[in-house]
Amino acid sequence: MMSNIRSITVLLVTTWAFIVCFAVWMMFGVTGIPIRDELGLDPFQFGLLTATPVLTGSLFRLPLGIWTDRLGGRVVMFVLLVACAIPVWLSAYATTLWQFLLLGLALGLVGASFSVGTPYVARFFTKERRGFAMGIFGAGTVGAAVNMFVAPALISAYGWQAVPKVYAVALVMTAVLFWLLSAPDPGTGRTTAGSTARQLALLKNPRVWKYCQYYSILFGGFTALSVWMPSYFRSEYGFSIAQAALLAACFSLPGGAFRALGGWLADRFGAHAVTWWVLWAAWICLFLLSYPRHDLVIYTVDDNPLHFSIALPFWFFAGLLFILGVAFASGMASTFKYIGDEFPNSIGTVSGIVGMVGGLGGFLLPIMFGAILETLRFNSSIFMLLYGIVTVSLFLNYLTEVRKLPVMGKRAHEMSDDPAAKQPRE
Template identity: 30%
Template structure:
């Protein structure tokens, strides 16, 4: 029976290309929540009068759920396919955005005070669920493509989806200037709702999962799917993979490295707009542009080069170089309040983080060959947790030193970079025994 006949017989939908497009689309729609509060934090702070720590917690709120939910939702894909987990995360994000929009509509600006901080924080947590779509889209995409096309498919997925925070960092302040804070979030809510509906109607799981949902046995579903070109299938050993990888000490070293690079990336995507506004007195729109082009988009795109460099000279050497670049960028930012020099520091730290993000995942299968999937879950989920932990630490320096604390806070990144260099050197020394 031909492929076309099999598809018609079983009523299967979608193609690998459409699967990639919709997975990337769903990730893009949800991942934008990284920029939920960062570009407009000043607007909230003007009416809520938050301390530096509370401000840091608020801009980081979406990253808490966006990181910790990656592990269970990524594992869920192996059982039911990607569509249901992706829709669940997007739906939770829609609830968060709806709640935030309603709070702003009824209370902003006159009736909002620090007393409303908990509810705004909670809606930030819900909105941040969309950030966790990353771990859903990776296996969702992988199941659609044969091994020889995995690099292209996953590179396209991660590269394009990762641009969402940068793009929204540009768009949100523009909309803010045109229709105000409430209108800006109402527009975001409509975008998120529309995107979720589009995903609902046009996304499809890989053929294996569609067949399972139609009642076909696992063995038969695998047989039919192989005839249609699918090569990867769930092993049903996700929990076991997590357990095995958790017992490997180097897994936790990689978690720390990704906590610094990707967690640090998420943290600064949310924090940089506030940094530019408060320390350098630029407008909200200009701060969004500086964050997007000087940091977020640059780090996303240079991650591709980081993968190439890791293949060429090894992940350990690449990591040592990249964390050294992060240290240099942070050093520059600590000791300057001059705009041009600070911009050079931002670009430098962006390059280091982008390259490091690729280097870490180059090392995962090398050091945890028996359970790379489980290790990726720990590294991706707990590593992204840095996006929640770091901004409040930066806020402490603001509370201690006032305005100049926005610069001094990058001491945190200097220390993190040193930790990253030390771990990378230790991994390199041990690599001959791997």
């Protein structure tokens, strides 16, 4: 009974820490709008500003995952929360783009908290309950929605500089709460993953790279859209910052809240079934979202022009965005169900690798959004890009899971550290 209470407590306090970290990580998605206006940034520069924190949060997922396997999630998470509060506070005093970019690189480390919390929480639960626990913890991405509500209110009342100051204080307070309520990591120093060289050898496993591709669009797409949508709603529909952030929450809120559902579904129906269907749901949503606003002229038999204006109304657009958020959230949970089942002794390392690649997707996509918007000059072009990436994911899933073609090879099963995973799937 006490062990169960301890597991639930660790899950809840670690999830709260991840919520705060994710809100901080997405901070520039809202504060970047007044900063863009203040500095006169173009779409590419704005994309770079919003993407910079995602870069370090992605690159450090692998080393922090390894350190978590060795030092324990409790210690690593506490140090991370305290250390990141400093650049977050200092960003309130930045006045030039290069200052924002440098501080963004530093504060972006909070994004690596996912690869710390994932193995830490997983070690307190059995394999049968791990998918649901991972879904609950992964629901910390709801921090993106929290940012959409908190940041606009602070900007409206006190200016954008108040946001990083409040977030820095929240990080320190969360660090204290986490240390008081969390428990020592039962896997500290006892992981069978071996040396750093052996852990990095997992990079040779083609199955790991398949999950990286899934996560690059599921998590990378979620992260990129979370920081981009407030600006999108403001540009496409003319809403204020507060209104745009509220509508953007239609995407980021279900992206967190429904991740637990994705974990439960993955436990019940299997990681493959959930991943397959959420990719299809995302594919359909992105196809519709890709449709640009345009005017159509049709000439009648009398040679008279008929003018039609075709555009997605904001309520329909927001509804599609909601469904897309649910799909991405469920897919993120099912991807880590794969990892927990197939690499139980290297969860920290593998989740770090997959999380790093997914985060890099979240870094590159906003920059690509800015570049494609500069080139094509219409907002829905960003969804065309995502549509193409999801198509690749569906094709890969079809070949390796539905058709069971040896694209990933028998070697992938042999290289798993779980004996059960080495057996070919029925």
